[in-house]
Amino acid sequence: MIVADERKLRQILVNLLSNAVKFTPPGGKICIRCASADDGGLLLSVTDSGQGMTHAEMDVALERFGRVEKSGTRGIEGFGLGLPLTRALVELHGGTLELSSEPGSGTKATVAMRSLEIGLPNPTH
Ligand SMILES: Nc1ncnc2c1ncn2[C@@H]1O[C@H](COP(=O)(O)OP(=O)(O)OP(=O)(O)O)[C@@H](O)[C@H]1O
Numbered sequence: 087m088i089v090a091d092e093r094k095l096r097q098i099l100v101n102l103l104s105n106a107v108k109f110t111p112p113g114g115k116i117c118i119r120c121a122s123a124d125d126g127g128l129l130l131s132v133t134d135s136g137q138g139m140t141h142a143e144m145d146v147a148l149e150r151f152g153r154v155e156k157s158g159t160r161g162i163e164g165f166g167l168g169l170p171l172t173r174a175l176v177e178l179h180g181g182t183l184e185l186s187s188e189p190g191s192g193t194k195a196t197v198a199m200r201s202l203e204i205g206l207p208n209p210t211h
């Protein structure tokens with residue numbers, strides 16, 4: 087169980103999914119996964135089989151207004167704000183956003199959210 091702003095959590099997922107759709111050519115594959123982390127938190131990942139990015143390109147992608155120019159992406163619209171905004175929203179929830187990518191073999195974006203900590207009364211008191 088996690089505590090999150092429902093609208094913002096939806097925006098996080100929509101941003102990651104819209105990137106996967108935009109930067110994956112027709113016939114590609116996009117996968118959303120949800121799993122529990124070892125620490126009890128929640129892992130949400132969006133994986134695509136699109137054009138991917140190098141390490142340097144991922145750094146650019148996470149900057150405000152950072153867009154990676156590639157031959158296949160000219161004409162694809164965007165401000166370059168989705169990823170930095172997504173990371174800020176995830177971090178405001180106490181979570182983390184990680185990207186892993188290989189040029190030509192796709193991208194995986196993983197959001198790790200912390201679990202809800204419930205203070206249960208101690209039965210010995
Ligand atoms: N799944 C992905 N595969 C390949 N490149 C990506 C992917 N996601 C993001 N990028 C690269 O990172 C850049 C920044 O992504 P970001 O979501 O911040 O901006 P955008 O999608 O271009 O515009 P906006 O989200 O503001 O509409 C993109 O322009 C693209 O070059």
Ligand SMILES: [Mg+2]
Nearest residue numbers: 105164168169
């Ligand atoms: Mg985007």
